[in-house]
Amino acid sequence: MPRERTIFLIDGQSFYASVEKAAHPEYRNKPVAVGDPERRSGIILAACPMAKEKGVTTASRVFEALAVCPDLVIIRPRMQRYITVSLLITEIFESFTDQVEPYSIDEQFLDVTGSLDHYGTAEELAYNIQTRVQLSTGVWSRVGIGPTKILAKQATDNFSKKRPDGIFRLDYDNIERELWTLPVHKMFMVGSRMTQHFMYMGLNTIGDIARMPLADFKRRMRQRMGKQSDIQAEYYWQTARGIDPSPVVASIRGDLKSVSHGKTLRASLYRKLVDIEVVLLELVVEVCRRARRLGYQGRVIFVGAAETDGQRSSGFGRQMTLPQPTSLTHEIASAARKLFIDNWHGLPLSHLYISLTQLSDDSTYQLTLFDDRAAAYDIERTTDAIKDRYGSGAIMRASSLLSSGVARERTEQIGGHYK
Template identity: 50%
Template sequence: MPNANKRIIFLIDMQSFYASVEKVANPELRNQPIVVAGDPERRSGVILAACPIAKTYGVVTAEALWQAQQKCRQLVVVRPRMEMYIRISTQITQIFEAFTDKVEPYSIDEQFLDVTGSVHLFGDPIQMAKQIRCRVWLETGINCRVGIAENKVLAKMACDNFAKKREEGIFWLKREELSDTLWKLPIEKMFGVGSRMKRHFHRMGIYRIGQLADLRPAVLIRHWGVNGEVLWRTAHGLDDSPVSLNVYDTQKGIGHHMTLPRDYHTAAEIKVVLLELCEEVCRRARSKERMGSVLSVGCRGADLAAGTGFGRQMKLAEQTNDVMTLYEAACRLFDRHWQETPVRSIGVSLEQLVPDNVVQLNLFTDNHKSRLLAHAMDDIRARYGPDAILRAASLLSAGQAKERARKIGGHYK
């Protein structure tokens, strides 16, 4: 039984979520290797999810579709249906809420649960995890895995490194047993360590999580500042963050990024997309009653190997959620830093958000009229769809607004 003074946190992950949903919806696919992938003709042919059968051929998430098809010739490719995935994810959240009122979505297929106050109603943590897995399977047909620990970071590592590799799909990672479990794993298995950080650690002679845990915090702080202490705490399984129901209520920034269907070569066609991105960012800012004072623009070049592109930000003269104000500033950033190389993707974000109910008056421009017009356009789009009213530039061949209106999160509904 758990220590009465410790929290009991679950991280529950849906196995191959998109692919699993598709197999439930199409039983004839149950025994076939399937992947959910974007449209290769629009350069979004990337594997979003691969079922366990496809993974036995070496197919992995995030690789190019053509690479996966070379590994498995009989691969079945299914285009994503995001509305259905969101609906099933919401259904799963409601199942979790029958076990605890503290549920925090981490992604569309992962959620944290704090079951400290309710675990006694279902036996011990292992028995509770079994009941949750059973109910999710019976109601959705999806297999889930459960990492159990005393905090969120340990629960995440319990799920990723242990529960996913066990037939029962459950693992309880205890801090007092880290030397026999987590510390034996390669350093890249630790939460927060990506490929670049892995290379840094290897240059320092650190190959296992246990070696990192043996270091003094000061050594890591000297290399990475505050993040060095975070890495040390993660290695020791220390995390005080709560499972929060309103974790996304206080956004620090609002951004939108787009991978283009082809390489864009001219400033004119790139600025069409730049305007559409500013439109979407400002619409979302207004919907949250926020405006921002820092603009970021990022471009990635078509030549990934050469690493062309840029990412820059600027402080605006005043807080805004006005499209043309943001667009004019974005064009200045773009003109200043673009090296006239082909562009593969582009993004815009608005940061340092504040409530939009207090506005600096301007003697020379009628901001009130432009705000009324923007909200009127928002109302039309909310009622009749995102492409019900468009700027004329979006009707040009470079425009992507009409195509994006058919999608959720960059994928078809």
């Protein structure tokens, strides 16, 4: 029996604002927010605790923030700096454990199971890390501790953030008392749409879901949401119970100028567009998922291909600037497909490569999304979370991305790959 894991989810409080406050000691005792001071209708991206106390909220408008807090110092965002500080924090975490997984620009998972012998209890280690990060960057860390990623995450979101010491442990001994008594919308990945479904089903607290036998919950979900809801039902039921076997995966962030993925192919098998599109889509799905995991969106999509028929060789590398930054699979898939079709010389393909560049932080941008794109992001993030837990085969993306008839045919061509 392997010993129970100890996982941290560490969140940087008011991340951008904290970075700016550290960079501007002259504002130490002033309320500080990050936003565009020249655009009164622009959005406040982050506010320091002092500003929040005065009523400034993230995602409010600049003029609204100034109305409640006239002496607010508003600093223009410097994304590259926030990315640099985020990386610095990753490096600090890596001095405590080699298993560090950035989840977004200001949240990272750590598996510290192997570090506890050296650093004492999980709480002592958490305190140690908080101190190091604060001294090096000025950012105050909130640490959620749990035996699984899903419990660590829910510990941070619901409890650590509200505590003065910023540390909370959620495990199977206190889950019933702490997590199950919370309203259902406090559960991870439950947005307003799912909350509504659960309300209609008479499920008001997280415990209402957790206490139900899985088979009953699946049946209720099917009645409400249709036959396709089984995997979602399982996901939410496990989330309520804190079950999550997915490991903390140390990811290589590279130079952060791009998120890319490529594949070398057996050219004899990739002569037809219909076959090539399958690989193209796989690459897009992977690039988008990585980008979302890192908390990025990109504006420029690049497609590169090497072509050969054994005698002649050709190839191309072309990029396209999208109207707005994105990490939505269907948006990038259609751009990549167009780039490919417009530039392919028609020879069999021996290599295909995709990258997303001109990256920006997606949390900034999501505050300004219109409803339909925000909903698309919700769905993709839920899909990501399900894949993280059950593996990539859990949800077949292709059918929703491509026109249905062709998709079915293509899925068959992939054969066991997606199964």
